[in-house]
Amino acid sequence: MQADRLSPAARRWLWLAGVAFASGVALVLMFLLTLATRNRVVSEQHFGWLLGVNIAVAAVLALIVVWLIARLVMRWRQRRFGSQLLSRIAWVFVLVGVLPGVLIYTVSYQFVSRSIESWFDVRVESALQAGLNLGQRTIDVLSADALVQARLVAQGLANQSNASVAIGLEAVRERLGASDVMVWGAQGRLVGGAGESRFDITPQRPASDLLRRVREARGLVWVEGLEEDLGGASNASVAALRIWVPLVSTSIALSEESRYLEVKVVLPASLVQDALAVQTVNREYQERALARSGLQRMYIGTLTLTLFLSVFGAVLLAVLMGNQLMKPLLMLADGMREVAAGDLSPKRALPPRDELSSLTHTFAGMTADLAQARAMAQHSLGELDAARASLQTILDNLSAGVLVLDADGVVRMANPGAERTLRCSSVDLLNQPLGAVGPLQGCATDWLDRFAEVPSADGVTHSHWQTTLELGPQTDIAGAHQQTLLVRGARLPDGQRLVVLDDVSDMVSAQRAKAWGEVARRLAHEIKNPLTPIQLSAERLAMKLEPKLAGPDQALLDRSVKTIVDQVDAMKRLVNEFRDYARLPGAELQPVLLQEVLTDVLALYETSDVPVRLEAEADCPAVMADAQQVRQVIHNLVQNAQDACADRSGAMVTLRLKRSKDGQWVRLAIIDEGSGFDEAILQRAFEPYVTTKPKGTGLGLAVVRKIMDDHRGRIDLSNRIVDGCVQGAQVSLSFAVA
Amino acid sequence: MQVSEQRVVRTEDSVQVFARLSLRLSQPVEEALLKGVPLFFVWQADVVRDRWYWRDKRLTTQYRTWRLAYQPLTRRWRLSLSHQAPGAAQQFSLHQNLASLEQALAAVGRLHRWSVLPAERAPITEEHRVELGFRLDPSLLPRPFQIGVGSSADWDIQWQQRLAVPARVAPDAQDGTDSTDNVPSADTGSN
Numbered sequence: 001m002q003a004d005r006l007s008p009a010a011r012r013w014l015w016l017a018g019v020a021f022a023s024g025v026a027l028v029l030m031f032l033l034t035l036a037t038r039n040r041v042v043s044e045q046h047f048g049w050l051l052g053v054n055i056a057v058a059a060v061l062a063l064i065v066v067w068l069i070a071r072l073v074m075r076w077r078q079r080r081f082g083s084q085l086l087s088r089i090a091w092v093f094v095l096v097g098v099l100p101g102v103l104i105y106t107v108s109y110q111f112v113s114r115s116i117e118s119w120f121d122v123r124v125e126s127a128l129q130a131g132l133n134l135g136q137r138t139i140d141v142l143s144a145d146a147l148v149q150a151r152l153v154a155q156g157l158a159n160q161s162n163a164s165v166a167i168g169l170e171a172v173r174e175r176l177g178a179s180d181v182m183v184w185g186a187q188g189r190l191v192g193g194a195g196e197s198r199f200d201i202t203p204q205r206p207a208s209d210l211l212r213r214v215r216e217a218r219g220l221v222w223v224e225g226l227e228e229d230l231g232g233a234s235n236a237s238v239a240a241l242r243i244w245v246p247l248v249s250t251s252i253a254l255s256e257e258s259r260y261l262e263v264k265v266v267l268p269a270s271l272v273q274d275a276l277a278v279q280t281v282n283r284e285y286q287e288r289a290l291a292r293s294g295l296q297r298m299y300i301g302t303l304t305l306t307l308f309l310s311v312f313g314a315v316l317l318a319v320l321m322g323n324q325l326m327k328p329l330l331m332l333a334d335g336m337r338e339v340a341a342g343d344l345s346p347k348r349a350l351p352p353r354d355e356l357s358s359l360t361h362t363f364a365g366m367t368a369d370l371a372q373a374r375a376m377a378q379h380s381l382g383e384l385d386a387a388r389a390s391l392q393t394i395l396d397n398l399s400a401g402v403l404v405l406d407a408d409g410v411v412r413m414a415n416p417g418a419e420r421t422l423r424c425s426s427v428d429l430l431n432q433p434l435g436a437v438g439p440l441q442g443c444a445t446d447w448l449d450r451f452a453e454v455p456s457a458d459g460v461t462h463s464h465w466q467t468t469l470e471l472g473p474q475t476d477i478a479g480a481h482q483q484t485l486l487v488r489g490a491r492l493p494d495g496q497r498l499v500v501l502d503d504v505s506d507m508v509s510a511q512r513a514k515a516w517g518e519v520a521r522r523l524a525h526e527i528k529n530p531l532t533p534i535q536l537s538a539e540r541l542a543m544k545l546e547p548k549l550a551g552p553d554q555a556l557l558d559r560s561v562k563t564i565v566d567q568v569d570a571m572k573r574l575v576n577e578f579r580d581y582a583r584l585p586g587a588e589l590q591p592v593l594l595q596e597v598l599t600d601v602l603a604l605y606e607t608s609d610v611p612v613r614l615e616a617e618a619d620c621p622a623v624m625a626d627a628q629q630v631r632q633v634i635h636n637l638v639q640n641a642q643d644a645c646a647d648r649s650g651a652m653v654t655l656r657l658k659r660s661k662d663g664q665w666v667r668l669a670i671i672d673e674g675s676g677f678d679e680a681i682l683q684r685a686f687e688p689y690v691t692t693k694p695k696g697t698g699l700g701l702a703v704v705r706k707i708m709d710d711h712r713g714r715i716d717l718s719n720r721i722v723d724g725c726v727q728g729a730q731v732s733l734s735f736a737v738a
Numbered sequence: 739m740q741v742s743e744q745r746v747v748r749t750e751d752s753v754q755v756f757a758r759l760s761l762r763l764s765q766p767v768e769e770a771l772l773k774g775v776p777l778f779f780v781w782q783a784d785v786v787r788d789r790w791y792w793r794d795k796r797l798t799t800q801y802r803t804w805r806l807a808y809q810p811l812t813r814r815w816r817l818s819l820s821h822q823a824p825g826a827a828q829q830f831s832l833h834q835n836l837a838s839l840e841q842a843l844a845a846v847g848r849l850h851r852w853s854v855l856p857a858e859r860a861p862i863t864e865e866h867r868v869e870l871g872f873r874l875d876p877s878l879l880p881r882p883f884q885i886g887v888g889s890s891a892d893w894d895i896q897w898q899q900r901l902a903v904p905a906r907v908a909p910d911a912q913d914g915t916d917s918t919d920n921v922p923s924a925d926t927g928s929n
Contacts, residue, residue, distance in 0.1 A: 135811050223812045227833070279811050283774030287880045290770055 010323065017064065017320060021313040024057040028306050054305045061312035068319045081333035082326045089322035090315070097314025105307040112299040120289055128282040135275035139267070143221045146241050146265050149176055151219055154245040154261045157183070162259075165247075166192025179240065180264040183247070186211075191259060206260070210244070214260055219245040226272060239272040241265040328356040335363055344371035401501035404492065409434045409448050412496065421485065421501045439471050443487075451489055451497050464490035468504075484508045509687055513702065520578035520699075528575045531568050538564040577699050580632075587629055587710040591622040591738035594630070594657055594666060601634045602655070610642040616657040623666050623735035629707045636700045637670045637731055643693060644674025644729060651728075660734070668733045676719040676726035685717050708733060739897055746868050746901045752853040753862055753903060755783055755870060759847035763839075764892040767874075771839070776807035778878040779846050779895075780824050783854040784869040785862070797866070799823075800854050803875070804846045805830055808839075815842040824875050847872075864903055871898040 027050060072090065075083035153172050157165050165183050173181040173194040180195035188205040214220050225239040247259040288295075328350055335347040347367045352358035395402055401418030403411055414429040422429070422439050429437060435444035450465045471483040486502040542561040549557055595616050605612045638653060645651035651673040659666055677685065677692075684690050686705035691698035701717075708715045714734040720727045743758040761779075763771070771777060781802040786794040805818040814837060818830035836842045855862060873896035 132810050136813070139811060222814075222835075224835075226812055227809065227816060275811050279774065279809070282810070284880075286770075286773035287775050290773065290775065291880065 010327075014320060017316045020057060020060055020064070021309075021316065024054070024061065024309040024313065027054050027057060028302070028309060051301070051305075054309070058305060058308045058312060061309065061316060065312050065315045065319075068316070072319065082330045085329065086319075086322045086326045089325055090318045093318025093321060094315050097318060098311050101307055101310045101314070105303055108303050109300060112303065113296060116292060116296050116299070120292060125285065125289070128278065128285055131278040132275075132282050135271075135278055138271060139223055139226075139275070142265075142267065143223065143241055143243075146176070146243050146263070147219055147221045147245070150221075150243045150245045150261060150263050153263075154219075154247050157261060158247040158249045158259075162191045165259075169194035176263055176265065178263045178265045180262070182262045184211075184260045184262060186258045195264070206244075206262070211258075211260060214244040215246050215258065218248075219243070223267070226267070226276070238269070239267045241267060325356075328360045331360050332363055335360075335367065339367055339370070344374060346371075399503070401503075403429070403434075403499040403501070405434060405497040405499065407495045407497075409444065409497075411437065418501060421483075421503050443469055447487070447489060447499065451491065464488055469501075509684070513687060516702075524575040524579035527571065528579075531572055531575070535565055535568040538568070577703075580699075580703060587626040587707065589624040589626060589711065592625040592627045592630065593620075593622050594625070594668060594735070595620060597627055597630055598634065598655060598657065598668075601631055601638070605638060605642075608642060610645045611652045612638060612642075612655065613652060614655045614657070616655075617659060620657055620659055620666050622738045624738045625711055625735055626707075629710070633704050633707050633733070634668075634670075636704050637733075640700060640731075641670055641672035641674070641729075644672045644676075648674060659737075664737055665734045666737060668735070670731045670733075671720065671728060672730075673728040676729045677717065682717055682719070686715075712736060739895065741897065741899075744870065744899055744901060746903055747851075748862065748903055748906050750906065753785070753855045753868065755849055755852045755854055755868060755901070757847075757849040757852075757870065757872075759872060759897065761843040761847045761895070763843070763895075766890070766892045767895075768839070771806070771808050774808060774810060775879070776805055778824065778875045779804040779806065780871075780873055780875045781849060781852070782869075782871040782873075783852065784871075785855050785866055786869055787866050794867075798855050800852075802849075802852065803828060803830075803878075806842055806846060809835075815839055817842055817845055824878055828878075862903060864905065866903045868901045868903060869898070870901055872896065 072083060072087055076087060153176060157168070157172070160168065162183075162185075169181050169183065169192050173179075178195065180193065182193040183191040184206055185191050188208070188211075210220075221241055221243045223239065224242050241264070243261075243263040243265065245261045245263075247261055249259075331348060331350065338345070338347070344367055347360075347364040349361045349364040350357040352361050395415040395417075398415060398417045399420075401421035402413075402415045403418050404413035406412050410431060410433050411429050412431070414426060419426055419429065422437065424438060433444070434440055434447065437444070440447075446467075450467070453465070466486070466488045469485040469487050471485060483503060484505045484507075486504045488500045488502075490498045490500075492498050538561050542557060545557055546554060598614055598616065602612055602614055634655075638655075641653040645653060653673075654669075654671040656669040656671065657666065681690065681692055685701050687698075687702060690702075691700075705715055713736065714732075716732040716734075718730050718732075720730050739762065740760045741757070742760060743756055745756050747754045747756065767777070781804075782799065783802075784799045785797040787797060789795055801821060801823050803820040803822070803824050805816075805820070807816050807818075808814075809816055812835070814835045817834045817836060819832040820828045820830045822828050834845070836845070854868060874893060876893060
């Protein structure tokens, strides 16, 4: 359950450490077990092997511990979050684990070395040795005594015959206190016997080698059966002295055959027992004394190994458990670092096992909330941006100029419409006081005063003011540069002020044209009426008075009448033009071939001073037009062109007729080689009463414009510019194809 | 340790090993002996067949363990023999009491007509080898004793030899006259 919560790496390490620790402990336990039970299966070689494995495990543990500590130190140096706490926890665990271990080790060490030493005592050893010697001496004395007795007996028996020897043996046996007495012949032949061995069916024959040695030494004695019981060895026979003595006969008759006396004297059981006990104890004592250093080494080695294993295990566990404890904290630290860096991605959380783990839970929840809040903020920010962008687009494409002023009257915002209307670049506008903006120098104070008058009521949108502004030089007769602006001001919510500039020049111009039309119509009507009587009266005066006068008077009369008639004609023409402008009949559109109209008109100009040339494209389609009005337009334009070319010798007027590329329009261009249009005139050429000619009425182009508007055609006015110099003017008329 | 004889004789019905080692014990070992610690000498003979493709095949393993102990009471040297594998349950038989250490060591170091493989068990050919080893076996020593002994050079007595099995010889062609095992005449000695 717990292992599932760990990361794979941590789980692996835990496994590894656990296995290493467990195997180390198991080995030590096994080792101790073998010591305790003295199990023969695990012999000395295995002990060496065990020792090696233990040392290897300890080394591995040591390596792991060193590695862990090195890692901890590195993390400490890097000032990684959590390393200090981890070190502290590890320290505590290490102290808890190691201190008791060291204490126990020290005590055990002392105990083992002292107690093993205390087993051995010089006095005990010498006492054992003395006991052994005592046994040896006793047996030696008994042996020597028995040998002497046997020799004495042998001397008595030596001169007796075999038969008498056999008879007297029982007495000998009793005298010697022996259990068996036998006499052997030279070839191992039993001469006679007394005692238990009499009942042996096959008494053991002496070897010839033994007999030879007995003869040479004149008697042998040894102890038999004085052995410790070896497992399985049949040693049931009682310990006894066995004495061999040669029967050396002094008589000649018996000397041919050498005989031997064998005596077996059973040693006292208590003596044998004690001697054997002393021997056994002595041997064991000696064994232990010899093995003393080995034992000591073994115990202490085992203790030390155990200490190492437990210490390393404790340190390992300490670091691992510390890691485990630190895990939620480290996770929190990582998460906080990420959040600080702006990463609000979902954070890992441990299952709420304890307070620290539930802290990670809380933190993860917090981060999620934060992420949601930020997402919402970004979303609304995006919406705001979009709204602002659309507003900006609207402002940019608004023909009206919009200025936003702050409370001090400094321009904070201006749209392209404002730049266009005021003919300033944005640099001249933005962050400039209103009074410093070129065209507005005069009226800035006035506007700001108007803002001050407007009460800043809650209904800010309703509190506004409105005025008009005339811009441009007032001196121009035609008002060519003059702009009429409709200015509206309003307060914005945060103390800013909004100024909207509408260029109403075109509207004013249209109104002016309409007014002119009305004036012209009335004037024409009123003026035309008295003109005919004036002319008729003048002509009548001339007719009546001419015959009566002569000389200078007649010349004066002629001149005056001519002047009157000419002026009346001029006035009539003026009035007609006014009327034409004002009372142009509605165009009756019919398919008309422009070539024919042009040919008709140009026939009138064949003899004029300035030549007129026609360049007509072949098969131009018919256009929707009123032929009568078109004639008048062409007359007007050709006359204008000729007037422009009048003071230039060799200049000519060209009429060019061609079809537009898409085939929807037919374009007629009237091109002259005169001085071209003035820039100011180009702007307002189509307004009535705007003219460059000293004698012009200023109505010609206005009429043309009106006719073309009625035809739903277009009229364009431009200068022909070749190599940067004005080479003449061009008027283009576009008619819709029928 | 000097080896004066080592050979294998193959007869009609058995394979016999002859060997003679002149043992010399180091001072600490002899002291331990004199203090009554019994020592165990193990002869081990393995009959193996060479296999180039695998580990050698072990046909049989025979042991001959001598137990040598000093009896301080009688000042005599006691030898016991066992044919079982060395171990705690070993049973010793054929005891001899000898007067001197030299005699005992000579008896221990001598192998005479040790039949290492009964012929009926498997046919033995020249392919086989006899691995003959002799060692002082510390694993039979008293337990605490082994710790110090294991690493000491004084106690390291071992010898090993690989002997070829010769061609079969007639039983009467072999040397040695006595047909019994090579036990020296028992229970003899002198004061």
